[in-house]
Amino acid sequence: MSIIWTVSGDAEILSVVKGGIPVKFMGYVRPDGQVGARNYVAVIPSVVCATEVVEAIVSQTELTKGYFHHQGCCQLPPDLERVMDSLIGLGANPNVGAALVVSLGCEGVDNERLVEGIAKTGKPVEIIRIQELGGATKAIARGIEVAQKLVMAIAGQQREPVEISNFVMGIKCGASDATSGLASNCAIGYVADKIVDLGGTVVFGETTEFIGAEHILARRAATPEVGEKILQIVEEMETRAKSLGCDMRKGQPTPGNIAGGLSTIEEKSLGAIVKSGTRPIQGVLDYTERVNGRKGLWIKDSPGREPEILTGMAIAGAQCILFSTGRGAPQGFPTVPVLKICGNPNTFAHLECHMDINAGRILTGEKSIEEVGEEIFTKLLRVLSGETTKGESIRYTKTMDIYTLGPVI
């Protein structure tokens, strides 16, 4: 055995191993067989009205993370289902070791099904109800007690070496510019191919940013049915974008994209899809759908905006998200480390507090796509094994939301 052990910060990890020995990372093995890269108690408001109680609970308890979404009531039934399924997925994410649901008591989301859905993973789940407990102050006090018990229940769990095939990688690009499609997305595409080849799962999305490039993705579909589905989700997204009777430009591409040199959605899309690599696309996941052990490359049908798509990746079961940027997007996610790969060397120098990897060296000629790809892959194994990302280190991780389809009523 030529397994190489290295020590990095507080994380002891198995590093890249050549010669047919499986590549491993150190993760938390969950009761349902999934493997976490973090070990948090998720504190989940079942409705936007409960978020302030959740804020108070997570500010007072270590290892807890809140999901501060804005949904859960006064929405049409399909959206309420969607919110519930999304919250189940967020509770079921392998980076979550236990969950506390905070309900107001009169919301539209079905709390019993929410708790049952998360409990199916075998992890501890508790619920408190604000109205029943006598208001926010009593709910906060009770919530802290319950959260503390959950934290103590999981805090002793140790990391174990697991094969990289247990890894579900999310991919996203945000605040793109002309460097994204020619540097950072190329390097992420290299990593995506490598994870698929090692037996893992890769999920990419941003259906809006397939517009103008969908024919290329459809050609990569594993079956004709998947190809049809790809064209269908793009058509649906474009129809929604056109429904207000205006040019979608400024919405997509954004003013920042345009300032960065991207003139049209077609140009943005053709650069964006590069991050998915070159392997066959196995299928399309709905926004609330989990990977559930399926391997290979998958599409998550989702919009491009960060809070909603990062949530979509977490719902899918991603333990880490590779995030490509050119202009400098700072977003993270509460329970999932988001690794920033910056294609623009000027931005990397200017926003170093957010950027983990400088893929701009591909454009300056200092490094090849493969060299930066390998650098990302090594960093990824370390982050999966416990190393902190730049975003985590400054706690730029709180913003998230759930993508709904109908109106708030």
Next chain:
Amino acid sequence: MGDLLALKVHDQDNVATVFANEVKAGMVINVRDKKGRIFPVELRNDLPYGHKLAIEPIKKGTPVRKYGEEIGVATQDIAPGEHVHVHNMDSQRGRGDLERG
């Protein structure tokens, strides 16, 4: 002029993307293609980092090509060395404004 570089991503492209700072009108930029071949183009406009220049004449109403694919259509005749962006090209997708017409 060795540092002034623009990339032509695909053989069929009629634009290249500039990856250099302080690029001004009148400068000669080296456009590099995938095979590493370099040809000079004189710039007609200032060009911000990451923006595109035409590397051949593009007629009004014809496609602008990058990645070997159509990224939009020229809204006026564009000469080699000219900045190609939202002022002289349009998207063909997500155009709710045209459908409302």
